[in-house]
Amino acid sequence: MELKLIAKLRTINKGVALLVGLGLFGCAGFVLLDIVMRQIGTSFGGTEEIAGYTMALATSWGMSFTLLELGHVRIDLLRSRVKSLGRALFDVFSLIVMSGVIVSIAIRAWPVVERSLTNNSRANSPLETPLALVQLPWFAGWVWFAVMSCLVTLAALSLVIKGRHDETEGFAGAFAEQDTLQ
Numbered sequence: 001m002e003l004k005l006i007a008k009l010r011t012i013n014k015g016v017a018l019l020v021g022l023g024l025f026g027c028a029g030f031v032l033l034d035i036v037m038r039q040i041g042t043s044f045g046g047t048e049e050i051a052g053y054t055m056a057l058a059t060s061w062g063m064s065f066t067l068l069e070l071g072h073v074r075i076d077l078l079r080s081r082v083k084s085l086g087r088a089l090f091d092v093f094s095l096i097v098m099s100g101v102i103v104s105i106a107i108r109a110w111p112v113v114e115r116s117l118t119n120n121s122r123a124n125s126p127l128e129t130p131l132a133l134v135q136l137p138w139f140a141g142w143v144w145f146a147v148m149s150c151l152v153t154l155a156a157l158s159l160v161i162k163g164r165h166d167e168t169e170g171f172a173g174a175f176a177e178q179d180t181l182q
Contacts, residue, residue: 002155006171009148010068016144017065020058027054046127053134060141063102064148068171072098076174088156088165091172095153099146106139106146113139 027050034047066072079090115121116131123129156172159165 002158003167005151005155006068009064009151010171013065013068013148016061020061020065023054024058027051046125049123049125049127049129053129056134056138057141060138060145063141063145067145067148067152070171070173074174079174084169085160085165087173088160088168091168091174092153092156092160095149095156095172099149099153102142102149103146106142109139109142 030044031047031051034044037043063072074094076090079087082090113132113135116135121131123131152171156168159168
């Protein structure tokens with residue numbers, strides 16, 4: 001059951017990563033076109049603002065994909081020196097800590113969005129972008145990452161409790177060790 005959940009989450013996150021990648025690609029094209037236009041004396045204006053929004057959205061949504069692809073930075077000095085059960089326990093511990101941090105970020109992000117909605121806040125820029133248009137999907141990305149992190153933590157914890165700690169390696173382990181373990 002746990003591994004099926006992880007497989008479904010990976011599938012969903014690959015779709016999310018594809019959309020995020022397309023957004024980044026589109027933003028890069030927009031910036032490139034603006035640079036070319038500047039050479040002929042005109043510009044879209046606000047390119048840096050839109051690029052900043054794009055990066056914020058890519059970060060919040062891309063973290064979930066990175067989690068399941070074992071791309072988050074880990075310091076594995078102790079983890080690499082213990083057997084399979086010890087590695088699984090370190091993995092679960094790191095997931096619990098990360099989940100706590102990410103849930104905290106998601107909870108604290110909501111007042112930012114709420115204030116923008118309440119005040120009908122706009123960016124202090126020539127574009128005067130309604131901030132809620134950017135902050136709502138940014139917030140949703142953090143919530144998705146929090147949900148993902150908690151589900152991955154519960155799956156890893158379940159496997160460790162069942163004594164199937166070797167199975168946690170593929171979705172909760174450390175990327176650097178994957179080549180040596182297979």
